Amino acid sequence: MEKSFKITASEGIHARPATLLVSSATPYKADVQLTYNNKSVNLKSIMGVMAQGIPAGAVVTISAEGPDEAELLNKVEEVIVTQGLGEKC
Amino acid sequence: MLSRFFNKRKLQILAPVKGEMLPLEQVPDPVFSEKMMGDGVAIMPEDGGIHSPIEGTVILVADTKHAIGIRANDGTELLIHIGLETVSLHGKGFETLVETGDSVSIGQLLIEVDWKFVKENATSIITPIIITNSAEKQIQLEPIKKCNPGETVLMTVTPK
Numbered sequence: 001m002e003k004s005f006k007i008t009a010s011e012g013i014h015a016r017p018a019t020l021l022v023s024s025a026t027p028y029k030a031d032v033q034l035t036y037n038n039k040s041v042n043l044k045s046i047m048g049v050m051a052q053g054i055p056a057g058a059v060v061t062i063s064a065e066g067p068d069e070a071e072l073l074n075k076v077e078e079v080i081v082t083q084g085l086g087e088k089c
Numbered sequence: 090m091l092s093r094f095f096n097k098r099k100l101q102i103l104a105p106v107k108g109e110m111l112p113l114e115q116v117p118d119p120v121f122s123e124k125m126m127g128d129g130v131a132i133m134p135e136d137g138g139i140h141s142p143i144e145g146t147v148i149l150v151a152d153t154k155h156a157i158g159i160r161a162n163d164g165t166e167l168l169i170h171i172g173l174e175t176v177s178l179h180g181k182g183f184e185t186l187v188e189t190g191d192s193v194s195i196g197q198l199l200i201e202v203d204w205k206f207v208k209e210n211a212t213s214i215i216t217p218i219i220i221t222n223s224a225e226k227q228i229q230l231e232p233i234k235k236c237n238p239g240e241t242v243l244m245t246v247t248p249k
Contacts, residue, residue: 014176015156015168016118019125046126046221047158047166051149051189 002063003073005086013054017085022046024079030066032076043076059089100161100246103142103195104236105169106216108134110243111233116217118173126168127223130243132216132236139169139200140238141193142218151176154183157199158221165246166222171202174212182206196239218243225249 009017025032025043032043036058041048043062054060064072080086104110111131116122121131141159148166149158155175158168171183184201187193208214220228229245236243 011153011176014151014153015126015170016120019120023125045166047149047160047168050151050156050168051158053152055152 001069001073002061003077004059004061004089005077005080006089007054007056007058007060007086009085010056012056012058013049013052013085015050017083018046018049020079020083020085021076022049024075025072028064028066028068028072028075030064030069030072032062032064032072035061035063060086098163098247100143100163100165101242102167102218102220102244102246104132104238104241104243105139105142105199105218106132106134106236106238107137108132108216108236110231110236110241111215113217116173116215117213121170121217121219126217127219127221128228128230129217129219129223130230132218134202134204134214134216136204137238138198138202139171139216141195141197141199142169142239142243143167144194145192147187147189147191147193150185150187150189152180153178154180154185154200157185157187159193163246163248164222165220165226168219168221170217170219171200172207172211172214172216175207178207178210182210220246
């Protein structure tokens, strides 16, 4: 399953937002990918997420597959919204 | 038992910049001090550019030029984050000399920094050096010392 978000953090997904995202996903078993500009990276990799260079205004898709995929996506959405990183779209 | 038969390869991480080594806990930003990004050390830079601490491949150069990621041949991923809140400088004060995909050697100059400008316009010039995939690694930190780029060992990484 997947969810899409519009990134609203003014500096995009740099070190701190990337770390928050990865920390939110890492405790779950499901595999999770972050797709931006047709390029997918593992959402559990800080370097991978930072290397995407996601700017403010970008739309990203997060897709998870595994036994706890729904819980993972809910947690990631909660972090994106409460930390002011983006909004669901 | 089996591990005795494997010669675990050690990766030495050298200092990327001249300055004073500090424990990560002293970086005034919880993303680094609470090791949310991974284990590592920090350097309070004194002078000169950012040099490669390992042999490897550049896997990340921030558009804002304030951070660089390098993957060593053993898979260790290392992030050098120059200063704090330096993302907001939008590249001013930095000049990158390499790009993603480049092979780099130990001590190679990667980024030139106008430390005076960064000091005046960012929260701090303290520069964390983080192993971002440290969950897969065993990291031995060296005692605090003065650092010279490409010479001083900061930490040693071995596979778990």
